[in-house]
Amino acid sequence: MRKKLIAANWKMHKTPEQAQSFVSALLPHLWEHTRDEIVLCPPFLAIPAVIEATKDSPIGVGGQDMFWEKEGAYTGAISAPMLRAVGCSHVIIGHSERRQYFGETDDTVNRKLRAALAAGLKPIVCVGEVLAEREAGVTEDVLRRQCSIAFREISGGEAIPMVVAYEPVWAIGTGKTATPELAAEAHRTIRAVAAEAFGEGVATQLRILYGGSVKPDNATLLMSQQEIDGALVGGASLDAKSFAAIVKW
Numbered sequence: 001m002r003k004k005l006i007a008a009n010w011k012m013h014k015t016p017e018q019a020q021s022f023v024s025a026l027l028p029h030l031w032e033h034t035r036d037e038i039v040l041c042p043p044f045l046a047i048p049a050v051i052e053a054t055k056d057s058p059i060g061v062g063g064q065d066m067f068w069e070k071e072g073a074y075t076g077a078i079s080a081p082m083l084r085a086v087g088c089s090h091v092i093i094g095h096s097e098r099r100q101y102f103g104e105t106d107d108t109v110n111r112k113l114r115a116a117l118a119a120g121l122k123p124i125v126c127v128g129e130v131l132a133e134r135e136a137g138v139t140e141d142v143l144r145r146q147c148s149i150a151f152r153e154i155s156g157g158e159a160i161p162m163v164v165a166y167e168p169v170w171a172i173g174t175g176k177t178a179t180p181e182l183a184a185e186a187h188r189t190i191r192a193v194a195a196e197a198f199g200e201g202v203a204t205q206l207r208i209l210y211g212g213s214v215k216p217d218n219a220t221l222l223m224s225q226q227e228i229d230g231a232l233v234g235g236a237s238l239d240a241k242s243f244a245a246i247v248k249w
Ligand code: PGA
Pocket: 009, 167, 171, 172, 173, 174, 211, 212, 213, 214, 232, 233, 234, 235, 236
């Protein structure tokens, strides 16, 4: 059985103070909740506040991005060891917004993924097709390409902490969600590529999340699918009650 992971991606939202209030409002809802793993991914500046506020809880904290070098003349960048040093356990890599607005490619995703694993972070690697690709019937090819390049030069043993998030880009922030059938089909493709890269054993253990307009009212349907091992939640993770409702799907 794969334990489900529900991760909040706050994107460019919340100051440290707002992040702290969010955690204060969230914790009372989740004290007894051990069924799923929970991770919050705030903007970099709010990470220390969230680490502090969650310190006696099982909630993990992750970055939304990182650079592959450890340190150096890379203005504006944050490294994997820096995320580790402040107490992060996870990091999102290759989110479609990073690909769309910040020039990320399959190759940079692979470099970041390898650096995250080497630093002991648990990467949440995002893949997913845009609407034109879905309509052209090339979703499977896109997922195969994104995953096989992302997984390059990573051994089965190294891949164990990794999580993949299938996020169809047409479902992100649009209120449209993939049907459980579409998601399951995509998840099977991703798992097949993982099996080719890492072997069946690792692929069977790999958690594949769904992301794209997950809300309290569709979380139960999505999360009760055997192929869906959790959720990466954007908009609906900004409000503590709504995120708690998703976690308790
Ligand atoms: P959304 O974002 O839940 O607002 O659609 C999901 C994501 O981008 O990770």
